[in-house]
Amino acid sequence: MNRLIIRGGRLFDPSTGTDGIHNLYVMGGRIASFKPADRDTTEINPGPGVEVIDARGLLVTPGLIDVHTHLREPGFEYKETIRTGTLSAAAGGFTSILCMANTAPVNDNESVTRYILEKAKEEGAVNVFPVGALSVGQKGERLADMRELKRAGCVAVSDDGMPVVNGGLMRKALEYSSVCGMPVISHSEDTALSGSGVMNEGAVSTRLGLKGIPNAAEESMIARDISLAELTGGRLHIAHVSARGSVELIRMARGKGLKVTAEAAPHHLTLTDEAVGRYNTNAKMNPPLRTVADVEALRAGLRDGAIDCAATDHAPQSIIEKDVEFERAANGIVGLETAFSLVYGLVADGLLPLNAAISALTINPARAMGLDRGTLKVGSVADIAIIDVNRDWTVDPLKLKSKSKNTPFTGMTLKGVIVKTIVGGRTVFSAD
Amino acid sequence: MRFKSKDLLGIEDLDSQDIELVLSTAGSLREVSEREIKKVPTLRGRTIINLFYEPSTRTRTSFEIAAKRMSADAVNISVSASSAVKGETIKDTAKNLEAMKPDCIVVRHSASGVPHMLADYLKCSVVNAGDGAHEHPSQALLDMFTVKEKKGTIKGLKLAIIGDIGHSRVARSNIYGFTKLGAEVVVAGPPTMMPPGIERLGCRATFSMEDAIADADVIMMLRIQLERQKESFFPTIREYSMLYGLDEAKLKMAKKDVLILHPGPLNRGVEISPAVADGPYSMILDQVTNGVAVRMAIFYLLLGAAKE
Numbered sequence A: 001m002n003r004l005i006i007r008g009g010r011l012f013d014p015s016t017g018t019d020g021i022h023n024l025y026v027m028g029g030r031i032a033s034f035k036p037a038d039r040d041t042t043e044i045n046p047g048p049g050v051e052v053i054d055a056r057g058l059l060v061t062p063g064l065i066d067v068h069t070h071l072r073e074p075g076f077e078y079k080e081t082i083r084t085g086t087l088s089a090a091a092g093g094f095t096s097i098l099c100m101a102n103t104a105p106v107n108d109n110e111s112v113t114r115y116i117l118e119k120a121k122e123e124g125a126v127n128v129f130p131v132g133a134l135s136v137g138q139k140g141e142r143l144a145d146m147r148e149l150k151r152a153g154c155v156a157v158s159d160d161g162m163p164v165v166n167g168g169l170m171r172k173a174l175e176y177s178s179v180c181g182m183p184v185i186s187h188s189e190d191t192a193l194s195g196s197g198v199m200n201e202g203a204v205s206t207r208l209g210l211k212g213i214p215n216a217a218e219e220s221m222i223a224r225d226i227s228l229a230e231l232t233g234g235r236l237h238i239a240h241v242s243a244r245g246s247v248e249l250i251r252m253a254r255g256k257g258l259k260v261t262a263e264a265a266p267h268h269l270t271l272t273d274e275a276v277g278r279y280n281t282n283a284k285m286n287p288p289l290r291t292v293a294d295v296e297a298l299r300a301g302l303r304d305g306a307i308d309c310a311a312t313d314h315a316p317q318s319i320i321e322k323d324v325e326f327e328r329a330a331n332g333i334v335g336l337e338t339a340f341s342l343v344y345g346l347v348a349d350g351l352l353p354l355n356a357a358i359s360a361l362t363i364n365p366a367r368a369m370g371l372d373r374g375t376l377k378v379g380s381v382a383d384i385a386i387i388d389v390n391r392d393w394t395v396d397p398l399k400l401k402s403k404s405k406n407t408p409f410t411g412m413t414l415k416g417v418i419v420k421t422i423v424g425g426r427t428v429f430s431a432d
Numbered sequence B: 001m002r003f004k005s006k007d008l009l010g011i012e013d014l015d016s017q018d019i020e021l022v023l024s025t026a027g028s029l030r031e032v033s034e035r036e037i038k039k040v041p042t043l044r045g046r047t048i049i050n051l052f053y054e055p056s057t058r059t060r061t062s063f064e065i066a067a068k069r070m071s072a073d074a075v076n077i078s079v080s081a082s083s084a085v086k087g088e089t090i091k092d093t094a095k096n097l098e099a100m101k102p103d104c105i106v107v108r109h110s111a112s113g114v115p116h117m118l119a120d121y122l123k124c125s126v127v128n129a130g131d132g133a134h135e136h137p138s139q140a141l142l143d144m145f146t147v148k149e150k151k152g153t154i155k156g157l158k159l160a161i162i163g164d165i166g167h168s169r170v171a172r173s174n175i176y177g178f179t180k181l182g183a184e185v186v187v188a189g190p191p192t193m194m195p196p197g198i199e200r201l202g203c204r205a206t207f208s209m210e211d212a213i214a215d216a217d218v219i220m221m222l223r224i225q226l227e228r229q230k231e232s233f234f235p236t237i238r239e240y241s242m243l244y245g246l247d248e249a250k251l252k253m254a255k256k257d258v259l260i261l262h263p264g265p266l267n268r269g270v271e272i273s274p275a276v277a278d279g280p281y282s283m284i285l286d287q288v289t290n291g292v293a294v295r296m297a298i299f300y301l302l303l304g305a306a307k308e
């Protein structure tokens, strides 16, 4: 059986409370053991079938998990494919990603789910867990066959991209999904309030003469969704929280013991609406970049656990969608390859404990989605990230593995370089 | 003297010296329009393209006449919104036009930021003739020119801008311009049309028209889009007119020698009563006349002064 030994790294695994210099042993694609390096007397004989990685000075964590990516395949292969999207994930330290259902055709039935999983098996660099559509065609009219989606391999349902406007349907989705054992991921947005807005509503939108989206468009819908989670006992995961009021609502819901989890995107944790600058369409996404007060509230939420996941909302768009008038430009940015560094930047700046950061990228998303991942405990699948947190890198869109280059972080120097990404004991990415 | 930038995209980017330069240049060029032969050879051989994605006969005509009085060749291109959506992108259009070697493109577009995109793509000068709800710099310059001509100075004056501030590029450009020249600017309109953080542009905001026009030296009435009623920005035209229309009764609250500006076209009887629009304080036709001089000055400062 193939063996992998990762020696001398700082093993950091919130799921087991491990933090220290350890040797990590992997056998047959699973974690065999880990031992404090200074007390490890195991004799290591490199040879055929044995790979040894010297991780001295590096951080070794469970492989990162992203509960919110758009892989664009099937239907929009010119933006991203399962191949390029998973390569991008691997380059970002992610070993498992959930892909949203807004493909063409929509992933609302088992044939699409199976197509995605087969493609991922053939060409994917990392584990792909599909998210099924909540409603048929994401039209918000009637429920998709959730049981069938689950059996085919979906792990959650969501109409992400298309807010579920109809509260009655959302209620039924939360009720019905619980018998299928899947959480409902909600893109919470009152589209009557967001209207034709294209950025955060505030002083910056006023200055630029662009239509704004108020925080209330998100907060009011999250309030509704939390009420419905309470009513139904269903499992609710709130996608891409951007507004400070949303954090308060979620904190309250979790305080009540409701089955509510939530994610914030690295860009919402680090940028404000000022990033729109002079109509930069790579700073256009939905929900939009907000203000300093919102960014601070999201960070506080991540610190105290109100927000338990960091998720990218990786949304590749081609130049065709982005190199146009700001108000006509498509929403979204690529995020897989910058996510870790952005979150780690908060740690480096003393704004977030390392434990909260790594939890939000590993065990918390695994728990939120019911995945048996995000941990290095003995016997678990050997999905591992090895990271040099002391090294900086500068974002060059042309060097991203993603097929699309729509990032607002161009030219920025970030902290933390992914050195190796290991999926099931196999190295799928190595920094050059 | 010439502009620091190759483009005129907004008043936000200008400092008071830039603005004064345009106003004084316009002052010396205005006389050209009073001559029998209304033409100077300054921009002979220069090509100016008026690229209008939004229909606006007056602004386009004003730019066209300004170009011709400076002896430039002016070409008008009107792109209907529908064909623009289906057809080529703004960038394609811009690159195609640039291949014809224009010296300046004057652009009007319903989307904020389009002139800025063009300015980044193109080597030639770009003049913003109005972009979305963002800026309309030539309008603000002609407004300042008109006021300065009548009042001698802008410093220390009180300007009230009344109406749909949220959707108004005229308001934004004038807030920047008048405050940069030392005026006090107060904007007033219904709360539904008052954008958040407008004060950051340098003005004071109020929902009371009376508050805004009290002792004002200049009142600028904005055109109200009647369609906004359908989106519930205000209940009825009648109510709007009662609260934010300028009639003779309200006019009494302003200074005795108040000037009334309006960027046109007017909704008579809605935001401005016919008696006020045609009354002695109205500068509306002066604005149109001065618009040509100010646009001649803009072309001169962007294109002509280069050779000197």
Ligand SMILES: [Zn+2]
Pocket (backbone or CB within 6 Å): A160, A161, A187, A239, A240, A286, A287
């Ligand atoms: Zn979404």
